[in-house]
Amino acid sequence: MKTLYFRIVLTFILIAMISGLLALALSNLYLGKITGNNEQKVLRIGNEIRALYERTPNLALGDYLTHIAGMGFQIYAVNGRMEGASYGAPFKHWQMDEQQIRRVLQGETYYGMEKKRFSLTGAGFFENSIRNSIGIPMKVEGNDYALFVRPNLEQQIGDVHILLALLLGLTFCISIVLIAVMSRYIVKPVKKLTEATDKIIRGDYEIAMDVSRQDELGNLARHFTQMAHSLQQLDEMRQEFVANVSHEIQSPLTSIQGFAQAILEREASPEEAQRYLRIIEEESRRLSSLSKQLLTLAALDKETAVIKTASFRLDEQIRQVLIVTEYQWAEKQLTVLPDLPDVVITADPQLLHHVWLNLITNSIKFSQRGGTIRIRIVTGRDVAVEIRDTGKGIPESELPHIFDRFYKADKARNRTRSGTGLGLSIVKKIVELHRGSIDVQSELGQGTTVTVRFPSL
Numbered sequence: 001m002k003t004l005y006f007r008i009v010l011t012f013i014l015i016a017m018i019s020g021l022l023a024l025a026l027s028n029l030y031l032g033k034i035t036g037n038n039e040q041k042v043l044r045i046g047n048e049i050r051a052l053y054e055r056t057p058n059l060a061l062g063d064y065l066t067h068i069a070g071m072g073f074q075i076y077a078v079n080g081r082m083e084g085a086s087y088g089a090p091f092k093h094w095q096m097d098e099q100q101i102r103r104v105l106q107g108e109t110y111y112g113m114e115k116k117r118f119s120l121t122g123a124g125f126f127e128n129s130i131r132n133s134i135g136i137p138m139k140v141e142g143n144d145y146a147l148f149v150r151p152n153l154e155q156q157i158g159d160v161h162i163l164l165a166l167l168l169g170l171t172f173c174i175s176i177v178l179i180a181v182m183s184r185y186i187v188k189p190v191k192k193l194t195e196a197t198d199k200i201i202r203g204d205y206e207i208a209m210d211v212s213r214q215d216e217l218g219n220l221a222r223h224f225t226q227m228a229h230s231l232q233q234l235d236e237m238r239q240e241f242v243a244n245v246s247h248e249i250q251s252p253l254t255s256i257q258g259f260a261q262a263i264l265e266r267e268a269s270p271e272e273a274q275r276y277l278r279i280i281e282e283e284s285r286r287l288s289s290l291s292k293q294l295l296t297l298a299a300l301d302k303e304t305a306v307i308k309t310a311s312f313r314l315d316e317q318i319r320q321v322l323i324v325t326e327y328q329w330a331e332k333q334l335t336v337l338p339d340l341p342d343v344v345i346t347a348d349p350q351l352l353h354h355v356w357l358n359l360i361t362n363s364i365k366f367s368q369r370g371g372t373i374r375i376r377i378v379t380g381r382d383v384a385v386e387i388r389d390t391g392k393g394i395p396e397s398e399l400p401h402i403f404d405r406f407y408k409a410d411k412a413r414n415r416t417r418s419g420t421g422l423g424l425s426i427v428k429k430i431v432e433l434h435r436g437s438i439d440v441q442s443e444l445g446q447g448t449t450v451t452v453r454f455p456s457l
Contacts, residue, residue: 093129104146110135205232252283315340339376363389
């Protein structure tokens with residue numbers, strides 16, 4: 001299996017090779033442009049060699065061309081009998097079209113460098129051959145000669161050529177070594193992420209990542225660390241949730257089992273048996289309510305939770321809830337003051353009914369006898385429902401947790417009255433599904449105000 005380190009190194013090497021080939025191709029294009037200028041320079045030098053010799057006709061041709069070649073040129077002279085002699089460094093390739101030589105003897109100029117201009121690798125510019133030269137006609141003691149001239153590049157720039165090749169080779173090799181070394185620093189954070197992922201899979205959320213980096217890997221490490229903390233909190237919530245559910249189910253089951261056993265074993269009097277049966281009925285109702293609320297939460301927690309919207313009168317729905325709960329608030333001699341103007345909204349009526357029933361029931365349950373409950377609807381940019389009571393209130397330290405599942409602010413209340421601790425969690429979830437918000441303000445001894453806002457439903 002190819003590792004990420006191997007892939008990065010291989011990618012960089014391929015990039016270096018492709019870059020080198022492209023640079024070579026572009027350099028060859030530039031070389032093709034300067035070849036024309038170089039050819040004109042060699043042509044002018046050849047004409048100067050011919051003109052200088054013609055002004056000194058008594059000079060031996062061989063000696064003259066030998067001295068000229070010593071200044072950094074390769075020369076090949078051919079007479080009319082096709083007899084040739086070279087001067088200076090020898091040519092590596094002697095092949096030359098005889099017809100081309102005869103045309104030069106007849107007075108034409110041969111442009112051999114132009115034919116090498118578009119060589120793929122640019123090596124044609126440095127080809128040491130008679131074909132890669134400039135051919136000019138000249139007269140020697142009345143006889144026709146063809147003079148082929150080219151710069152001796154090996155003598156002129158041979159060391160530079162070697163130095164350039166050495167420079168490119170060393171650059172490529174050093175680049176490969178540096179790529180192999182530096183790639184480890186790129187892969188190292190990824191390896192740490194892999195190790196951290198393995199730890200999370202095993203349930204260990206205590207991971208240490210380098211979050212000090214200010215690049216993309218640093219951002220990834222920070223986000224990964226945040227994700228690990230979130231997963232840890234989620235796992236802790238899940239464990240706490242399971243423990244709470246187990247506790248909430250086990251307690252009434254224990255009560256039911258104990259009272260049922262007392263009745264079956266005839267250890268209780270008829271009056272006590274009657275009271276035990278009522279307790280069993282109440283605990284059964286609590287279990288039934290708990291199961292329904294758990295099912296409701298499970299349905300609401302799904303990302304695909306469906307809201308069946310319809311247009312209805314919000315004020316009428318709240319009045320219906322007040323009618324349903326009339327026995328409860330009348331029994332405690334509470335004063336209910338509704339301020340409910342006509343408001344039509346589009347929402348899920350069944351879910352919102354659950355919201356108002358839960359909030360109003362809570363206000364009734366925790367209000368002092370003879371207290372007051374005010375309910376009003378405020379319209380504007382959004383729709384707000386405010387429920388205010390004059391109960392004992394909730395401590396400020398408890399307010400951030402009242403929507404947590406199974407959380408009960410007043411732990412001194414008995415289990416029957418305090419409920420399951422899921423009601424407000426369900427209320428908040430329903431409100432959020434309607435893109436709304438819920439806010440609770442409370443002061444000990446003064447009461448509690450719950451405000452539910454919806455964005456123009």
